[in-house]
């Protein structure tokens with residue numbers, strides 16, 4: 001018997017290895033997530049169109065690509081295949097028909113987006129969301145199931161939905177947001193260009209620009225426009241100076257050839 005195994009040791013080992021790989025593959029490919037298993041069912045297309053659309057919005061999202069699933073935001077139990085058991089302690093904006101449900105959103109998103117949350121906590125938006133329920137929260141500006149960092153023009157319209165002549169709540173902030181966001185966008189392009197062409201020649205300068213960019217992008221969520229105005233102007237000037245110098249040097253070296 002022993003010798004038999006010994007003689008056949010090679011194929012047996014291969015088989016054990018193959019089984020091991022298969023089990024690894026299975027646990028990876030078929031990781032249990034009952035939320036998705038049930039919600040993706042095509043029958044909802046007719047039975048519950050709204051439910052079907054929510055699922056499909058998530059399916060096309062960055063979050064799906066990044067492996068963020070329903071239960072990461074909604075809670076519940078993604079190991080139970082029974083609907084009621086799975087939905088236990090689930091977040092749903094339908095279960096409270098008042099605005100308090102939206103106060104839960106910053107913490108829900110902030111579990112993973114910590115710096116955005118900690119900056120947002122310093123803002124008047126956060127305070128008025130909690131005190132009066134009137135401030136915007138993460139989903140107001142990014143959507144929920146199919147999150148996006150929208151184009152500047154779309155964001156400015158979002159600001160205007162609350163900040164306008166009729167509400168008399170600082171109608172001018174939309175224009176300020178437009179200005180700052182454009183500076184950030186242009187600086188992002190300059191920053192990328194500098195990283196590409198100057199990382200070796202001037203690592204200090206490139207690092208300084210990258211750090212300042214990071215700082216401005218993160219402090220956006222404080223909505224403190226006095227600071228943002230100054231910081232974003234510095235960022236734009238610093239990154240533009242390096243790019244202009246780079247372009248001039250390139251032109252010179254071309255002319256000298």
Ligand code: HEC
Nearest residue numbers: 034035038070071074075076077078081082083086092094
């Ligand atoms: C066996 C199927 C099934 C499972 C498992 C399931 N759901 Fe649902 N879910 C539904 C159906 C059907 C609805 C529509 C409302 C209803 O019938 O209760 C729904 C509704 C919802 C809603 C909207 C609330 C509402 O009342 O309409 C949310 C949010 C939700 N599910 C999240 C989840 C999450 C998160 C999980 C996993 C932890 C999950 N679901 C697991 C079938 C399921």
Ligand code: HEC
Nearest residue numbers: 039051054055058063068069070073092093094139144145
């Ligand atoms: C990034 C966090 C996040 C993820 C991931 C996510 N949701 Fe949601 N979902 C929300 C938020 C916030 C709302 C409430 C705001 C709204 O209606 O847009 C919501 C709303 C819903 C609703 C509408 C009813 C309600 O509770 O307001 C359904 C149904 C739903 N989600 C199901 C799902 C399912 C199913 C998945 C996974 C396939 C999923 N969600 C993934 C954050 C998320």
Ligand code: HEC
Nearest residue numbers: 062066068072073108109111112138139142144147148149
């Ligand atoms: C379980 C962790 C997790 C939760 C909870 C979560 N996110 Fe995310 N989010 C990620 C990851 C991972 C990415 C993709 C990588 C990245 O850009 O950081 C991402 C990306 C994003 C982006 C960038 C999209 C882009 O196009 O660049 C936005 C905006 C965003 N999330 C908003 C939200 C909002 C709003 C909520 C709450 C409703 C939320 N997230 C909840 C992990 C999470």
Ligand code: HEC
Nearest residue numbers: 106109110113116117120136137138141149155184217220
């Ligand atoms: C009033 C609108 C508004 C609110 C509220 C808001 N954001 Fe943003 N968020 C933006 C804008 C505009 C940008 C793009 C800023 C930029 O270009 O740097 C952004 C950028 C982001 C990014 C992408 C950052 C990156 O590195 O590209 C994430 C993630 C994010 N927000 C998450 C959140 C979370 C989480 C909350 C709630 C705690 C939140 N946001 C609240 C408007 C908002």
Ligand code: HEC
Nearest residue numbers: 124125128134135136140155158159161162173177223225
């Ligand atoms: C859902 C409504 C809503 C939206 C959308 C909204 N805000 Fe506000 N905003 C408020 C409220 C409410 C206050 C607090 C007013 C008060 O208490 O004086 C506020 C206050 C502010 C302040 C003053 C902060 C301070 O420290 O004094 C600024 C700046 C601001 N918002 C900018 C923006 C920008 C930029 C956008 C778009 C990216 C935006 N808001 C979108 C409701 C909104």
